[in-house]
Amino acid sequence: MKRSRVTLADVAAMARVDRAVVSRVVNKDPTLNIRQETRERVLAAIDELGYRPNVAARSLRTSRAHMFGLFIPDFANPVYAEIIKGAEAEAASQGCVLVTGSAIGAGLGEYMDRIGQGRIDGMLLAGAGDESGLTAQLDQSAIPWLMLNNRSRGVKRYVILDDQQAAAIAVEHLVRLGHRRIAHLAGPSRADTAARRSAGYSAAMRDAGLPEGPIVAADYTPAGGAAAMSRLLTGPEPPTAVFVANVASAIGAMEGVRGAGLEIPRDVSIVAVHDLELASFLHPPLTTVRMPLAALGRRGVTLLASLKPDDTVAEVLSGPIELIQRHSTAPPAR
């Protein structure tokens, strides 16, 4: 039953019309004028033969691929999983496919080479800095692109979340619980999200009339978080609460607290950014700030689809940011 493959011409022959008619029927061309009866003959033939347009031919002719690219650092990171879901859903609702690639092994450059010319209509770069002038290369390739969730200096094509507000919400939560010595376990200084969360922390502390507690940076890993937390706890007046920039660090941070012989949340409260499912499995379950990651993915694709070659985009996606209170935060001990 494996018929070679069905083309427009086959359908046209069966319906006894020109290929052009079939094409216009398939594409629902509004300028087409035909009898209802003819249209039905065409539709019947399409159905009968199981015709499906050949994507290659179509995109050769129209130079639209109906496909978007998304580049991420790592599939194992649940933050990107959320973004992918949103982007995929939006692409799907536009009748497009999303092809997601990761930095695994090769970098973005090699990846773009494999993608080749004319295969995608736009590229989303999530969580990638502008290593080695790639953005310039992308500009040359004449396909629209956008950075997602982080920026790079000098690049005016991004959409990000309001990490600053997320940080503020976390800090306000701690303040409302009665904490006054609130430290910040920041992310790596080169990460744009880390910088924005740190800014939010500082602003919120200022607003609350509190002195900025100690701030120490760590990379977004458990090991980094553990080391940083140890440092935070060995000061003369250790904090009673810590705003951690990232869940991976927070996992290590919690280990660090226990390592110092202290208990969460009795001795130290912890709150971190991004409400990953994993947070509820930690001990104690981690209080987090949830941000609309899927919406970010959706928005990225939407913008991409309507981007003119030289447009600049600098959008902070507004959307619900909420505190998910679990059991890693509590009022300070008396």
Add this chain to the structure above:
Amino acid sequence: MKRSRVTLADVAAMARVDRAVVSRVVNKDPTLNIRQETRERVLAAIDELGYRPNVAARSLRTSRAHMFGLFIPDFANPVYAEIIKGAEAEAASQGCVLVTGSAIGAGLGEYMDRIGQGRIDGMLLAGAGDESGLTAQLDQSAIPWLMLNNRSRGVKRYVILDDQQAAAIAVEHLVRLGHRRIAHLAGPSRADTAARRSAGYSAAMRDAGLPEGPIVAADYTPAGGAAAMSRLLTGPEPPTAVFVANVASAIGAMEGVRGAGLEIPRDVSIVAVHDLELASFLHPPLTTVRMPLAALGRRGVTLLASLKPDDTVAEVLSGPIELIQRHSTAPPAR
């Protein structure tokens, strides 16, 4: 600097040769005979103009897309993240792109429609049953396909891991620790992996000369695992160890143990299948069995690339399966 786009003809004109020569140079056609000097002129022109073959035109002509598809249930599941990584790496090493889609919103059928005809050279189906005769539809579409990590009755096109052996390794570990009443918290009966792990459990128990402890099935979720574990613990002679088919269930199972006022591993040892990073963040860190998920992804792509239309594939991937001992297993209390 945004030149429209460079075609073979442009390169040919610049190098003062025919398009055919350029094409053969690009594709390293071994039958081509040209002077070194000419080849260099062509290469120089390619470089100068920044020529990149148009994928659409190429695949229209050759009907090869240099792209593989991978369909998964959910990007947020770290099991699939591992598989994706392997598949992507292998695809990359073949100069191909991997496009991964998830069941989000729509099913495989709608997804295949969006992919369209001629966009991919092969399709990998991970963790999907054969809902509504899709495999038949795939067969008709004349693109090679393969199920990954699970089978469907009557379908002879799959590559899976040796879940049976993994289960045996888990059980043997418990036996070696001195456990005799070893229960099994199985996966949902419709899941192929669940069935194979259960079979492995039974075989290993038999080999150890132990009676099969109670077996109770749960779906692969924390809630399901918690409920199932409660049932296991309320028998007359509760088990001292439980082999759990899946980490998500194990997370719930651990909750269930605590809910019964017991402690892990003092009162109950727990071991689960698939060594996800997350396992080490649980409390206590979960002992697991690691299986070569990435290798499975790689193998899938490799097979796909060399699959003839009517080949049948039934492969159990052999590869290192190892116990990762953490702190959820210990000898039974005396």
Add this chain to the structure above:
DNA sequence: ACGTTCGAGTCAATCGTTTGACCGATCGAG
């Protein structure tokens, strides 16, 4: 000296769709 092979490329058909231009009836208006 003449047929043959070889080196170095050239020619042009083809892949399957799309789309602007065109065309022959039929119909209504003047």
Add this chain to the structure above:
DNA sequence: CTCGATCGGTCAAACGATTGACTCGAACGT
């Protein structure tokens, strides 16, 4: 009755790369 519209389509030129067939001269063998 004739001039335009309108209806219901048809025609054929792209899109960019691939590839089997072919050509044109020079060198070679005998």
